[in-house]
Amino acid sequence: MQESDYLQHIAYDSVIFGFSGEKLKILILEYYTAGLFALPGGFVRKNEALNDAVWRGLKERTGLDNIYLEQFYTFGDMARYKPEVMEQIIKGNKKPDQDLSWLLERFLSIAYYALINYEEVIPTPDDLSDSCEWYEVDQLPPLILDHTQIVQKALETLRRNLDRKLVGVNLLPPRFTMKELQQVYEAILGEKIHRGTFQRKMLSLDVLKRHEKQYSGAANKAPFLCSFE
């Protein structure tokens, strides 16, 4: 069997959430020649911590450090082992001297989701893929292997964890209005929330600071800008 710099049989995939235009989106890689779409992922170096490997991959894909990151499940069914799919992807490799046959082995994938500030990201494809782009979560292209299932489970976990530690703020710039935060919640939960109720609940958590008002130029009261802690 082929050796590589990475731990064999182990991969990670990351569901990177961003928020823009009132929509929840995730980053998807595309392989033009194979016509395939996949989640950004990677492998763990032999003397590297699992979490560090994921940080490294996120940095490469987004340009960002210090991302809100959560591990949520490890996928290990036999159904996700499809060497023919990997073969297609390897065929599109632009460096033909590279031996990527180790990719044809079976992999377990540890799945993470990340919440990032859309405005700061510079989406960057990896060595094998041709593009890295935002897709609305309810308008995803068909994804390879079990990646659709991974996104599904990421969303479920995110929804369940929404209230813990006010994670929604990680999808916004450092300063945001209460309305923007509400739109984040609505995009994640997929349902409308009552305005007054939401504002009160957020403020009662005592973790949001208020700053100057944001004058939009519109003929209405200017909302406070808020920040997290």
Added chain:
Amino acid sequence: MQESDYLQHIAYDSVIFGFSGEKLKILILEYYTAGLFALPGGFVRKNEALNDAVWRGLKERTGLDNIYLEQFYTFGDMARYKPEVMEQIIKGNKKPDQDLSWLLERFLSIAYYALINYEEVIPTPDDLSDSCEWYEVDQLPPLILDHTQIVQKALETLRRNLDRKLVGVNLLPPRFTMKELQQVYEAILGEKIHRGTFQRKMLSLDVLKRHEKQYSGAANKAPFLCSFE
């Protein structure tokens, strides 16, 4: 590198919870010659689903099928890679012709917790360990590697998930009294619960059936036996 029947670098560990004598307990393996304690765990065969591998291990350790099982985290720090510990364990191997050098590699561990009916379990050591016994969760011996941390995280996750689907019933026999169920909750949460409140909450879920009363011989009202669904 040594080949084995298993996927390299991948292990699982299981925190098997039981309830007895009003205490929450877990199964711990002991290696006599090395004087070490560890969680039951195992490895994934090359053409076996991850979850199936864990089922297989649970069957071997407890004699039970159809166990309530939940995956909760994958541990992959460098700090958990301690070949010297594995070396000690391998030294105690009773089959000296067996080549276990593949155990000295680095492993990621996918951690699960299981909830089982204490009365039905026949704890059974694995090939390398000498005993498999119940320990109260707050009186565990020092465990190898990061296994103490794994137990800690299992408990946190279990507490967070307690309300979902009434998981506590998996720690009890098919027929149980409301008091026993309450003691399970108290053992897991580590705090007393108000009797009336608890009973009402459980009954309001509409998932418990009532059966005949259980006459203990004591001079008090006999409680109903309940079952789940």
Added chain:
DNA sequence: CCAAAAGTGTTTTAGCTACACCCATGA
């Protein structure tokens, strides 16, 4: 009849929802 524990009714409390009113803003 008593003590002990189960079952259940009642009161209190807290939190959430909906509605509404007032305020700030720029046309």
Added chain:
DNA sequence: TCATGGGTGTAGCTAAAACACTTTTGG
């Protein structure tokens, strides 16, 4: 002054917690 949207007070509802009363059981 008006239309628009933000901030907040208040009344009503619902769920949960605390308390207490009643019932069952064996001595």
